[in-house]
Amino acid sequence: MGTFFELFLGNWYCWFKSFYSDYLSQYLWGYNPVSGAYDLELRYNTIGLYTLGISLLMVILYYYVIDHPRFCKWWSWLIVALVNSAIALFVGYYCVQSDYDAGKIPDELLYSRDENGEIIQYLISIPGECWSFGISNMFMAFLFFIILSFLLHWWSRVAKYSPFIKF
Amino acid sequence: MKTYVFCIGGTGARVMKALAMLLTTGVKIEVDEIVPIFIDPDAAAADLTRTISFLRDYQYINEQLHFTSDMKNNFFKTQISELIPGYRLELSNTQNNKFQQYMDFASLDIANQALAYMLFSAKNLGSDMDVGFKGNPNIGSVVLNQFAQSEAFFDFANSFRPGDRIFIVSSIFGGTGASGFPLLLKNLRGIDMNFPNAGNIKDAAIGAITVLPYFNLAQSTDGKNDIDSSTFISKAKAALEYYDKNISGNNSLNAFYYIADDIYDTYAYSVGGPTQANKAHIIELLAALAIVDFCKMDNDILQSSKGKALRPIYKEFGAEADDEEMIFSSFYGITRKEIQRPMTEFTLFCKFLNEHLSSSQSQKWTKGKRPFDDNFFNGIFFSSHLRAVKENYLQWLKEMASNRRRFSPFHLEEMKKDVFGFVKGVKPGKVINYRSNYDLFDYYLCDIEPKISNNLSTEARFIELLYQTVNKLVEDKKLA
Amino acid sequence: MDGYVKGNTGFEQSVYAYLTELQISKLIDTLNLNYINSKVISRGHDVETFIHNIEPVDFRKHGGNLGTSDIAVVLDSILQRHDKEDISIFISDCIVSPGKKYVSSPQSLNNYLLEQRTRIKKSFISALDKANNDLSVVVCQLTSLFDGRFYNKFDQPKYYKGGRPFYIWLIGSTSHIKQLQDKVTLEPLKGSGAELKNVYTLVASPKTVDYGILLTPRLGRFEPDRANPRTAIRNIRKENRGKQRGMFMFSFGANLNQLPLDESYILNAAHYAVSNKDYALSVKEQRSGRFSHIFSLSSQIASRGNLTIALKNQFPQWIACKTDSVGNDLVKDEATEKTYGLKYLLEGVYDAFTARQKDYAVFKITIN
Structure with missing residues (x-):
């Protein structure tokens, strides 16, 4: 059970894995090429929790702080969801870019080198893939937003039936 | 416990209407049921027609609301019953009859005819009475004597219970009221013991208000001038003398209220009928408060015995300020407490219906498991009766606001940027809520709606929801 | 003598x-x-x-x-x-x-x-x-x-x-x-x-020889199995573009330095027995790093199962x-x-x- 919770954020992130390379995905899973095991930080969890946290804040903001009669239609919900996704885009980009800048991404995942140590192939393209991961984070944030909206909209005073009455 | 309100003449009708308006807004009256009985030969009197129509709408709504412990609502709380059909005590033989035919002048002997000539002018004798007695109490006092024989009076007596009270509203300067009031009182205190509940009626708690002149009448356009307002004062004096002996003098009433005002306005001339639609006046509202006051009195103050009141009370009305434009703060605290809150609540309610309901229908409070959908808003409760009540109420306010002396406690025009500033002389308080104006209203509606009991019908839920919302808004914004 | x-x-x-x-x-x-x-x-x-x-x-x-x-x-x-x-x-x-x-x-x-x-x-x-x-x-x-x-x-x-x-x-x-x-x-x-x-x-x-899966060199895709990332891989996919379409190749590294065998012996793929005939082995020396040699297994069939590679005497x-x-x-x-x-x-x-x-x-x- 513990493994289920440990891995479920990463598993969800893998639905949107096609935006970036497999090597970046392995890094985010915490793969350590030196030891051959997954003993580095599970970045999917950290970044996932940031994104989940921000989505939660946005949901609470929309349903309980703003909660305004003129901002409670389906398009208001959508605006907030899109803002949330936009924030997630930058969070995703920033997390990967700063990891790279801090040297946290192992060399073996970044480059493929020959016998003399010369780079023959760039396995992860920076900063392009930072943005790609950001895009996948956008989708995750949207997903979180939908789920959290479903879970938390019941007690909203005005926006309860946003975006849909059958929600 | 009921209070029978005998409304005599046009003033009676208008005061009853004012009372009904106040009961609509939820003014507390301490009785469960008001039974209006109109005595007016002027069958087509516009004021009466308007009042009766309003009463019917009121009663329809009252019946749809079930005032259980689930309801905090005060609007339409008091029952107004239609004891006799049409609320009117029928006066027979006044239609298509001239006065002299009514009193069978032709069959009188010479001596009596001579007496009649002394008492009644030729004009009087030739009057037709379909529109009342046109300011001639001498005719009225003859004709109105018949009502003790009417079926309606019998029904009234039949329904009377111990503890029920009676109140009589009349004007002192009109034709019907001036004559009808003492006659009615005489027939009540001296009721024929053959009537059912005669003993209870004889010693019932009876109150009355006599409304002294408060308007003038313009000259008629055709010069006929059957009613001359310059005679109002003199007639009042004559009546007062009579009352002194025969009402206050012999302790007929347990409580006697007087109300008068300086004369400011001149109404358009009308003898009666559908054209006698006088604009609502603050005096009528204050007269209605006399009824409220009477109903609130303890039983031990209103004791009677052998047809006489043991401790008669006499009251007059006074306001704190003598302004030509009266607002709530013009009154003393007791009056303000009675009317400011209910009227503010109901006015806000009406304004909401007019100004914002259509945009608000898409909000959350109309949806959910028990929605307020098109069926409700198109149903007769809302689109017919409630709408009629709202229109009449606002019209009533407008009339009082355009009359003289003016009573205009509200800004009735739409003020979307200052929705809660509609009570004159009252600055709305601040609430800790960033939403304002009708957005705040919607917010409160959505907040309160889930707390309304599901045991109520949709109509009752609607009124209850709106009541609780305006009640809370008025409270939080300190409007009353 | x-x-x-x-x-x-x-x-x-x-x-x-x-x-x-x-x-x-x-x-x-x-x-x-x-x-x-x-x-x-x-x-x-x-x-x-x-x-x-x-x-x-x-x-x-x-x-x-x-x-x-x-x-x-x-x-x-x-x-x-x-x-x-x-x-x-x-x-x-x-x-x-x-x-x-x-x-x-x-x-x-x-x-x-x-x-x-x-x-x-x-x-x-x-x-x-x-x-x-x-x-x-x-x-x-x-x-x-x-x-x-x-x-x-x-x-x-x-x-x-x-x-x-x-x-x-x-x-x-x-x-x-x-x-x-x-x-x-x-x-x-x-x-x-x-x-x-x-x-x-x-x-x-x-002493057993130290070995473990490497992410590169490879053709196609796979993920190291979380439960046993050094010796198990999953979700294998063949290469789907370029000249090497249809091929699947993965590599593991091993440290054979403690064996006093001749380099030419180790690099000769014929000296190895691969249990699954679908896979072809190639051996390369690695100058630096944890492993002395890189073994690459490639296959067009990319079958699944347990694979045993043995360096024979x-x-x-x-x-x-x-x-x-x-x-x-x-x-x-x-x-x-x-x-x-x-x-x-x-x-x-x-x-x-x-x-x-x-x-x-x-x-x-x-x-x-």
Whole structure:
């Protein structure tokens, strides 16, 4: 059970894995090429929790702080969801870019080198893939937003039936 | 416990209407049921027609609301019953009859005819009475004597219970009221013991208000001038003398209220009928408060015995300020407490219906498991009766606001940027809520709606929801 | 061994050079020099005297039965005295000499040879057990000038002068042998008159080889299995673009540095047994990093399942080639470069090693 919770954020992130390379995905899973095991930080969890946290804040903001009669239609919900996704885009980009800048991404995942140590192939393209991961984070944030909206909209005073009455 | 309100003449009708308006807004009256009985030969009197129509709408709504412990609502709380059909005590033989035919002048002997000539002018004798007695109490006092024989009076007596009270509203300067009031009182205190509940009626708690002149009448356009307002004062004096002996003098009433005002306005001339639609006046509202006051009195103050009141009370009305434009703060605290809150609540309610309901229908409070959908808003409760009540109420306010002396406690025009500033002389308080104006209203509606009991019908839920919302808004914004 | 030491032969020179190298290398504390025939005769620690005093007469002086020398017995006595901290160096012509007895029953020669094999096997098995399976043997075949009497399988002498093979055996713990090989190679002996012809290394090591899955090089995609990221992969996909479409390839690294095997042996894919025939193996050396070599397995079929790759102890072909199967007359049998019975001796060693440790290294990968 513990493994289920440990891995479920990463598993969800893998639905949107096609935006970036497999090597970046392995890094985010915490793969350590030196030891051959997954003993580095599970970045999917950290970044996932940031994104989940921000989505939660946005949901609470929309349903309980703003909660305004003129901002409670389906398009208001959508605006907030899109803002949330936009924030997630930058969070995703920033997390990967700063990891790279801090040297946290192992060399073996970044480059493929020959016998003399010369780079023959760039396995992860920076900063392009930072943005790609950001895009996948956008989708995750949207997903979180939908789920959290479903879970938390019941007690909203005005926006309860946003975006849909059958929600 | 009921209070029978005998409304005599046009003033009676208008005061009853004012009372009904106040009961609509939820003014507390301490009785469960008001039974209006109109005595007016002027069958087509516009004021009466308007009042009766309003009463019917009121009663329809009252019946749809079930005032259980689930309801905090005060609007339409008091029952107004239609004891006799049409609320009117029928006066027979006044239609298509001239006065002299009514009193069978032709069959009188010479001596009596001579007496009649002394008492009644030729004009009087030739009057037709379909529109009342046109300011001639001498005719009225003859004709109105018949009502003790009417079926309606019998029904009234039949329904009377111990503890029920009676109140009589009349004007002192009109034709019907001036004559009808003492006659009615005489027939009540001296009721024929053959009537059912005669003993209870004889010693019932009876109150009355006599409304002294408060308007003038313009000259008629055709010069006929059957009613001359310059005679109002003199007639009042004559009546007062009579009352002194025969009402206050012999302790007929347990409580006697007087109300008068300086004369400011001149109404358009009308003898009666559908054209006698006088604009609502603050005096009528204050007269209605006399009824409220009477109903609130303890039983031990209103004791009677052998047809006489043991401790008669006499009251007059006074306001704190003598302004030509009266607002709530013009009154003393007791009056303000009675009317400011209910009227503010109901006015806000009406304004909401007019100004914002259509945009608000898409909000959350109309949806959910028990929605307020098109069926409700198109149903007769809302689109017919409630709408009629709202229109009449606002019209009533407008009339009082355009009359003289003016009573205009509200800004009735739409003020979307200052929705809660509609009570004159009252600055709305601040609430800790960033939403304002009708957005705040919607917010409160959505907040309160889930707390309304599901045991109520949709109509009752609607009124209850709106009541609780305006009640809370008025409270939080300190409007009353 | 008389023929090898008459005068100043390549044999003497190369042994001298080798032993001197050993001393210089500071790998060893003490060098114990011995002659061996039916017994072990200690000759002190000085290489100079050891080598320069080697003349046929010296062998006689020091005793022992120089005649029939049973290689199995000789090896056994060496192994008995061998200590785990030692390296034993055995230098011999390794010619199996059944002896005169067999003239009358040549058909029993085969039995004798087989018996040699069995005895050597037994000796080495006990040596392996004594060393807790930490033993390596390097058998080097060199050539030197031989001038003297050559005794055939029946112990019948005949004069021969010419090149003849001799063997240097290095026996010790795997790590010691590895150190020795790294520091003191046999290649330079070439210039000293003896020529290194062939080598056969046998290794037994109690330590398992360190290996693990690598993310690159690869074709297609896969993920290391979270439960066993070093030895299991899942979600394999073939390459779907470019020239290598339809191929799947993954790699794992292994650290074979502790094995004193020749680089060319390790890099030869034929020396490996791959359990799943769908996969083809290739081996590359890696200069730096945790692993010494990278193994890549590629397949067009990309089947799933358990895969076992084993680095086998392969019995070299040269041994059969260099074994004299006749043993009568060197020249007539065209066996001047061969040694009688060599195959049986080395098979005995081979049997002992493979009995105790079937493969030099085993890698198990699971593919899902």
